[in-house]
Amino acid sequence: MLSYQHIYHAGNLADVHKHASLCTLLQHLTRKEKPLSYLETHAGRGIYDLSSEEALKTKEAEQGFLKMVKNQKISGHIYFELEQRIEKEIGDNIYAGSAFIAEALLRPTDSIHLMELHPREYQALYQFMRYPNTHLHHRDGYEGGLALCPPHPRRGILVIDPSFEVKTEYDKAANFILKLHKKWPEGVLFLWYPVLKEAYHQSMVEKLLKAGLPKLYQSEIRFPKAKTGLLGSGIIIINPPYQSEIELNDIKKWF
Numbered sequence: 001m002l003s004y005q006h007i008y009h010a011g012n013l014a015d016v017h018k019h020a021s022l023c024t025l026l027q028h029l030t031r032k033e034k035p036l037s038y039l040e041t042h043a044g045r046g047i048y049d050l051s052s053e054e055a056l057k058t059k060e061a062e063q064g065f066l067k068m069v070k071n072q073k074i075s076g077h078i079y080f081e082l083e084q085r086i087e088k089e090i091g092d093n094i095y096a097g098s099a100f101i102a103e104a105l106l107r108p109t110d111s112i113h114l115m116e117l118h119p120r121e122y123q124a125l126y127q128f129m130r131y132p133n134t135h136l137h138h139r140d141g142y143e144g145g146l147a148l149c150p151p152h153p154r155r156g157i158l159v160i161d162p163s164f165e166v167k168t169e170y171d172k173a174a175n176f177i178l179k180l181h182k183k184w185p186e187g188v189l190f191l192w193y194p195v196l197k198e199a200y201h202q203s204m205v206e207k208l209l210k211a212g213l214p215k216l217y218q219s220e221i222r223f224p225k226a227k228t229g230l231l232g233s234g235i236i237i238i239n240p241p242y243q244s245e246i247e248l249n250d251i252k253k254w255f
Ligand SMILES: C[S@@+](CC[C@H](N)C(=O)[O-])C[C@H]1O[C@@H](n2cnc3c(N)ncnc32)[C@H](O)[C@@H]1O
Pocket: 002, 004, 005, 006, 041, 042, 043, 044, 045, 046, 096, 097, 098, 099, 115, 116, 117, 118, 121, 139, 140, 141, 142, 161, 162, 163
């Protein structure tokens, strides 16, 4: 099923949690000069226009990124600085998603692989994300992730940001991480998941916590005013970079 389009949700509170955490991870990983690989299984379209009809239909960014900017909650953070720079360079109301954040923070020597299955999202990705170090894949991210890992260079990060349109996706994501970790034990694996009233995420989180993975970081945020729909946002990171947990925990305080 491919009916989800991230443009309706771009810049919402979950994106703030996810994208600020991603910026923090990339900032840590690029402290060493050694090149790295960035892979993403569910890339979306790279950049989102917050003044588009779709984004204005839900106005989710108004309660998320835009509100935090107004309240100055995120001033000084690399995520805020990056989003501001991208808006200045590309145009008013442009919000960078994960793929474009990676493009902006990584170096020409790093290698980027973006996977996206939806034909329209892939088309947009193809339009905006053509850079010499970036490889675009119109394919299933789970299949592609396993085929491309361990990547070259071996040092690196893989981002898993599914749309969770079906209940089985939680189990699929957990199994994917366990398989991938076996193939690429040193890889940083970054998973985002939604917290819903039905708490579908719980069995996925338990499975990963009980799997005996050597280094696992988990963080969950509840959105203060949410009563229905998306109640919160969660991330799981296997092999978080040294000391990144301190800064990842600081992000939680924004909510
Ligand atoms: C939550 S959105 C991604 C948002 C993006 N990571 C960001 O932060 O800007 C999930 C994306 O996964 C795509 N998708 C769904 N199933 C997929 C699959 N099996 N393989 C690759 N992409 C998939 C959807 O079309 C959608 O664009």
